[in-house]
Amino acid sequence: QKEVEQNSGPLSVPEGAIASLNCTYSDRVSQSFFWYRQYSGKSPELIMSIYSNGDKEDGRFTAQLNKASQYVSLLIRDSQPSDSATYLCAVNSGGTDKLIFGTGTRLQVFP
Amino acid sequence: DVKVTQSSRYLVKRTGEKVFLECVQDMDHENMFWYRQDPGLGLRLIYFSYDVKMKEKGDIPEGYSVSREKKERFSLILESASTNQTSMYLCASIGGGMNTEAFFGQGTRLTVV
Numbered sequence: 681q682k683e684v685e686q687n688s689g690p691l692s693v694p695e696g697a698i699a700s701l702n703c704t705y706s707d708r709v710s711q712s713f714f715w716y717r718q719y720s721g722k723s724p725e726l727i728m729s730i731y732s733n734g735d736k737e738d739g740r741f742t743a744q745l746n747k748a749s750q751y752v753s754l755l756i757r758d759s760q761p762s763d764s765a766t767y768l769c770a771v772n773s774g775g776t777d778k779l780i781f782g783t784g785t786r787l788q789v790f791p
Numbered sequence: 792d793v794k795v796t797q798s799s800r801y802l803v804k805r806t807g808e809k810v811f812l813e814c815v816q817d818m819d820h821e822n823m824f825w826y827r828q829d830p831g832l833g834l835r836l837i838y839f840s841y842d843v844k845m846k847e848k849g850d851i852p853e854g855y856s857v858s859r860e861k862k863e864r865f866s867l868i869l870e871s872a873s874t875n876q877t878s879m880y881l882c883a884s885i886g887g888g889m890n891t892e893a894f895f896g897q898g899t900r901l902t903v904v
Contacts, residue, residue: 723895783833
C-alpha cells in the first residue's frame with residue numbers, strides 16, 4: 681500500500697463547478713497535511729495546509745480532514761480554467777518533518 | 792521573499808559520469824529534501840537532511856548520495872549516472888516545528904545519455 685494515494689485523473693469539471701479532490705494516507709501518526717498545486721513545467725506551490733479534523737476554508741478552497749478515516753480532501757468552488765493543474769496531496773510521515781507526496785490528480789476546468 | 796535555488800535548470804550528462812546537483816536556501820531552514828518527479832509516479836523522496844551533516848534515506852536512495860556541509864546547502868550526487876536517472880529533480884526546504892510549509896526550487900531537468 682502506498683503511503684499517500686490519489687486518483688490520477690484527469691478530473692474534468694466545467695467552469696463555475698465545484699472540483700473535489702481526494703487523498704488517503706496510511707500512516708496514522710501523521711499530523712500535518714498539505715495540498716500543493718503544480719502547473720505544467722513548474723514547481724509545486726502550497727495552497728492549503730490542515731492539521732486538525734474538520735474543514736478549513738481559504739477563499740475558493742476548502743480542505744477537509746478526517747483522521748479516523750485517514751482521508752483528506754480539497755474542494756475548489758467556482759472552478760476557473762486557471763485552476764487547471766496537477767494537485768498534490770502531501771503528508772508528514774511518522775510525526776517527523778519527512779514529507780511524502782501522492783502521485784497527484786490532474787484537474788481540467790473547461791470553459 | 793523566500794528562495795530555494797537549484798544550480799541548473801537543464802543538465803545533460805553521459806552515462807557513468809559523476810553528477811552534482813546543488814540546492815541553496817536562504818531561509819535558515821533545518822530540513823532539506825531531494826525528490827525526483829517522473830510522469831505517473833509523482834514526487835519520490837530520495838534523501839533528506841534535518842541538520843548539517845545529518846542525512847536520512849528516503850524511498851529511492853539507490854544510486855544517489857547527498858552532502859550537507861552547511862545549513863543552507865544540500866547537494867545531491869549521482870555517483871555514476873545511468874539512463875534510468877533521467878528525471879526532474881526537485882529540492883525543497885522546510886522550517887521545522889509548526890512551520891511545515893515546503894518551499895521548492897525551480898527544478899533541474901537531468902537527461903543522461
